[in-house]
Amino acid sequence: MIEYQNGIHITGTGLWLDAKRGVDFSFVSHAHIDHAVRHKEILATKETARLYEHRFGKAKFNILEYNQPKRFSRKFKSHSGIKVELFPSGHILGGAQILLEMGGIRIVYTGDFKLRKCLTAKKAEVKRCDILIMESTFGLPRYIFPDRNEITEEITAFVERAFSLGEVPIFLAYSLGKAQEIMKILGNRGYKISVHGTIFKLAKIYEELGIKFKNYRPYKAGDLEGRVLIVPPWVRGSAMIKSIPRKRMAVLTGWALDSGIRNLFGTDDAFPLSDHADFSELMEYARLAEPKKIYTMHGFSEFPEFLRKEGFDAEQLKETTQVRNNFSKELLLNYDLFVKA
Ligand SMILES: [Zn+2]
Known part of the structure; x- marks a missing residue:
């Protein structure tokens, strides 16, 4: 069968x-x-x-x-x-x-x-x-994820903390699905967003299909003042990320409930936003x-x-x-x- x-x-x-x-x-x-x-x-x-x-x-x-x-x-x-x-x-x-x-x-x-x-x-x-x-x-x-509002509050606090320290808040999120979800969460909260090219192209297709996003544009070197950056996890060790002098990174994954996930991704924080x-x-x-x-x-x-x-x-x-x-x-x-x- x-x-x-x-x-x-x-x-x-x-x-x-x-x-x-x-x-x-x-x-x-x-x-x-x-x-x-x-x-x-x-x-x-x-x-x-x-x-x-x-x-x-x-x-x-x-x-x-x-x-x-x-x-x-x-x-x-x-x-x-x-x-x-x-x-x-x-x-x-x-x-x-x-x-x-x-x-x-x-x-x-x-x-x-x-x-x-x-x-x-x-x-x-x-x-x-x-x-x-x-x-x-x-x-x-x-693996029981916290309430969605709780995760959103933690993500917002992370962004605010980075801004208060003069750092660029960066989220590592898979380019299809997770990245668009965090774009929506942050956009709805009024944040300005820069996204990696692969995420940008997919976001455009989401918009074609009726899911709209606010305040976003593709990443441009030197254009991160007051903006949140969203990139796919594989970009984390790239020259693009290395060229950003002051930054605070977080990965978005259900595995955030495991201790050690920050070390694995080399990030400052991890939030269990999962698909x-x-x-x-x-x-x-x-x-x-x-x-x-x-x-x-x-x-x-x-x-x-x-x-x-x-x-x-x-x-x-x-x-x-x-x-x-x-x-x-x-x-x-x-x-x-x-x-x-
Ligand atoms: Zn899947």
Whole structure:
């Protein structure tokens, strides 16, 4: 039913979910670099398609809006009859989860997600399903993020402190998603913002797609007076950063909850502004979806144990595992009938 090798393959069909190597037809949950590779044809939201093309060039897309269920037509021979629906993952702009209905079984694949509200992506939805394949990056109880307002206050205090010391406040944030979120937070608070070129280009695409930002422009050497600078983490050791004499740097990542993250990034501070669900959101998701079976992806091997303690049938999806259980047998039988019908 589900095969996990270089992405998820729905066996007996030509359909892949976030395939990590080029295939004929794959759902791409969002445009992060770890997910988007070149495929012959891609199922995605229009926002993901736009961001994907910006990063990887032209591709053939099968665009599906959120909450518009669609049954594959005969054109897609290998998976005709499967009903698919994309719905918001809350991860980054355009990010989608997918619901597959095959032979009366509902399978949800979350891709990267978070349940908390943010300013640059639609809030995630949860749908009831029989089989849940969930991303679980922060699947340990120690990863509970503080309240969003609290993080915003800490970020603001960091900026104010830097200004009061005559330093340039610099945030390290991934160029797609995280950078736009901090641009929005700081822009709404009235700060003037300079951004790295890669972030600027992506922000322009966000604006095309309806997410607007205030008070920002691309970074220019010597033009940082009274401005906050946002750059991707890989820029941190560059000549550009070294040329700024007085600065105070912070990294924005869920891993900020781990001690030592500042040393790792070489920053003065770290704030847990994350695009991923924390432990409590992962557990909440499972409770709301009420699946009969959960497969976890990414993250800690201990996480399924926490789900099992709450009564869920859960296990980690491991690369090269072929999922075959009683449930899948039922599905395969139904699916055969379904295809012939
Ligand atoms: Zn992602």
